[in-house]
Amino acid sequence: MSRRSVVVTALTLLWLVLLQVTVVTFLPTPVAVPDLVIVAVLALAQAHGPIVGGLAGAWAGLLLDLVPPAAGPVGGWALVLGLVGIVVGRIAAAARPGPFAAMVLLAAGAALAVLGRAAVLWFAGAPVGWAVLGLAAASAGYALLLAPLALLVVTRADRRPSAALRTVPTEVAGP
Amino acid sequence: MAWRPARYLLAGCLVLAALLVLADLRGAQPARSLRGAAGAVVGGPEQALAWVRSQVGSRLGGASEARARIAVLEDELARARADTARAAAGSVTAQAARELAAGVPEAGYRVVPARVVALASPQDQVASATITVGSAQGVAVGDAVLAPGGLAGLVASVAPGVATVRLLVDPSMALPARVAASGEVALVRGEGTALRASLLDPLGRMAVGNLVVTMGTPDGRLPADLPIGRITAIEGSAADLTRAAAVAPSVDLSTLDRVAVLVPAAEARP
Numbered sequence: 001m002s003r004r005s006v007v008v009t010a011l012t013l014l015w016l017v018l019l020q021v022t023v024v025t026f027l028p029t030p031v032a033v034p035d036l037v038i039v040a041v042l043a044l045a046q047a048h049g050p051i052v053g054g055l056a057g058a059w060a061g062l063l064l065d066l067v068p069p070a071a072g073p074v075g076g077w078a079l080v081l082g083l084v085g086i087v088v089g090r091i092a093a094a095a096r097p098g099p100f101a102a103m104v105l106l107a108a109g110a111a112l113a114v115l116g117r118a119a120v121l122w123f124a125g126a127p128v129g130w131a132v133l134g135l136a137a138a139s140a141g142y143a144l145l146l147a148p149l150a151l152l153v154v155t156r157a158d159r160r161p162s163a164a165l166r167t168v169p170t171e172v173a174g175p
Numbered sequence: 176m177a178w179r180p181a182r183y184l185l186a187g188c189l190v191l192a193a194l195l196v197l198a199d200l201r202g203a204q205p206a207r208s209l210r211g212a213a214g215a216v217v218g219g220p221e222q223a224l225a226w227v228r229s230q231v232g233s234r235l236g237g238a239s240e241a242r243a244r245i246a247v248l249e250d251e252l253a254r255a256r257a258d259t260a261r262a263a264a265g266s267v268t269a270q271a272a273r274e275l276a277a278g279v280p281e282a283g284y285r286v287v288p289a290r291v292v293a294l295a296s297p298q299d300q301v302a303s304a305t306i307t308v309g310s311a312q313g314v315a316v317g318d319a320v321l322a323p324g325g326l327a328g329l330v331a332s333v334a335p336g337v338a339t340v341r342l343l344v345d346p347s348m349a350l351p352a353r354v355a356a357s358g359e360v361a362l363v364r365g366e367g368t369a370l371r372a373s374l375l376d377p378l379g380r381m382a383v384g385n386l387v388v389t390m391g392t393p394d395g396r397l398p399a400d401l402p403i404g405r406i407t408a409i410e411g412s413a414a415d416l417t418r419a420a421a422v423a424p425s426v427d428l429s430t431l432d433r434v435a436v437l438v439p440a441a442e443a444r445p
Contacts (some may be wrong), residue, residue: 010352018217021305022224026232027419032297035337051181058188065195066213068221069293069339071301071347074206076197092267114298121300126346131367132300139298 001052005157008128009044010059016040017063031138035110037064041089042109043150046102050089055080057085073124080116084109101149110143111136207332214309214334221337222307225292247427255313275443284398287312288435289320292337294431302342302365303331311335317396319389319437325387325402327434338436342428343403344368351390352403356383363387363403363422370404370422377418381406387422395439 001009016036041060045053052170061078064070088109091097097105114136122128199206294348308314310333318330320340328342341348348365352372359379361372372387385406391399404422411418 014217018220018224022221023228025294025296026228035296035298038298051185054185055181055188058185058192061192066210068214068305068332068334068337069218069295069303070210070213070299071295071339071341071345072299074199074209075192078192079189079196082185082192086185088196099289111251114300117298120196124196124347126300127366128300128346129367134298138388161180162311168208172234 001048002105008157009056013037013040013056013060014063017060021067021092029142032135032142033140034146035139036146038081038110038113038139039106039146039150041085042106042113042143043154044150045089045109046092046097046106047083047091047154048089050086053085053089054082055083055085066110072121072126076101076120076124077117080113080120081109084113087112095127099148099151102151103144106147106151107140107144111140114139180433196284207211210332210339211334214305214332214337218305218309218334219336221292221305225290230380283395283440284437285313286315287438289338289434289436291431291434292390300346300367302328302345302348302367302428304328304342304431305337305338306311306436307331307337308436309338310338312436313438314338314436315438317394318439319397319401321401321435321437322426322428322433325351325404327426327431329397329412329427330436339352340434342431343370343424343426350403351392351396352387353390354379354406355388355400357381357385357388360390361420363385370424372420372422374418374420377416379411379418381418381420383407383409386425387420398437411414 020036026038027033037060041053041057044056056076058081061081062075064077064081065072065074091105092102095101105110115132118128118132188307191318195206236299275375289304289306289308289310291304295301295303306320308409314333316328316330316333320327326343328340328345328348330338331341332339340402342365343363344352344365344367346365348363350363352363352376353359354361354372357380359381360375361379361381363370363372370387372381383406387403387406389397389399389403391397402425404424406420407423408421409418410420
């Protein structure tokens with residue numbers, strides 16, 4: 001990733017967090033709502049591997065931990081999304097899934113993120129019930145719906161800078 | 176190999192996140208002030224986005240919103256009629272409940288009106304909302320937040336222009352309360368979408384339909400007798416050590432929009 005695309009990715013994740021809490025959570029969808037932030041992190045992890053996935057997850061998680069109406073322990077989402085980003089990035093890098101398998105992997109990652117969040121809240125002393133399984137399943141379902149779009153956007157955005165690099169040989173990729 | 180530094184950066188981030196969690200659970204102040212700082216930065220953009228949402232929502236869903244509003248009003252009318260009938264039958268509680276539900280503040284409080292700009296996702300597994308007023312309007316952590324019907328939650332963190340409200344149904348919420356009809360003391364806890372009241376005295380009297388109200392806090396931040404909810408089911412018998420009741424919140428927390436913060440008058444800025 002070039003320095004410029006790191007900045008663009010970081011700002012896009014901030015924008016998605018704001019959009020999530022001010023608009024998406026007001027949608028009257030059953031059980032859960034589509035989670036733009038988790039899906040974006042998992043798509044990045046699949047496209048760029050565990051390191052980028054982990055860093056994107058930690059950054060997006062920190063935003064989810066701090067941007068109002070954040071509640072629960074500060075740093076909880078950063079830890080969970082960072083770890084889930086690493087896991088999904090590792091699996092994607094090792095197995096190189098096809099388009100359909102990539103969508104399923106993304107949905108599974110979304111469910112894992114919800115369960116990880118429940119674990120953090122349980123660690124913080126909040127009661128956690130069986131309802132979290134339904135929530136995880138619903139999150140996986142919504143992630144499956146968003147997955148084609150997210151994977152398409154991430155791979156497209158990935159392709160464009162490299163094409164620019166080929167046409168402009170003087171530009172050097174960042175560290 | 177070019178990714179080596181990034182690998183250390185990632186490890187550092189995760190260790191830092193884990194330390195933040197532990198620091199927050201230990202009650203360290205920096206973790207909380209981080210939230211206030213973030214609110215100061217993104218409070219404005221959030222309010223702008225919420226304004227866009229409300230504009231688009233009223234354009235697109237005008238008809239369906241009107242239908243929903245009619246349904247809500249019909250519901251309210253039915254409830255008001257039921258309350259009137261009960262009041263006529265000599266129930267003082269219904270009368271008191273209606274007066275409180277009208278949002279009549281207790282003496283010594285300033286009412287600060289606000290609107291909801293953001294809600295936590297269900298995936299967050301916490302129940303919280305961001306409102307349009309903050310420390311600049313005198314709002315402080317612990318203030319009561321009212322909505323049509325009764326208590327909606329308590330202020331959990333503040334920034335200059337926005338505040339975050341922990342809603343009643345949040346799993347970490349625990350409030351001292353009373354059953355209005357009998358005066359029995361209970362502890363009300365959030366359960367995600369509903370509430371549960373545990374009675375202190377297992378022999379205490381309570382019945383389905385009874386109103387549960389706040390007991391208030393000694394520092395006066397949370398006033399007494401604000402409606403919390405009505406008992407919908409009772410679990411356990413008088414023979415058990417503890418008795419609990421399922422409580423439906425007085426406030427419809429799923430469609431929260433207009434709220435009011437009760438700021439203690441002593442806290443009011445000159």
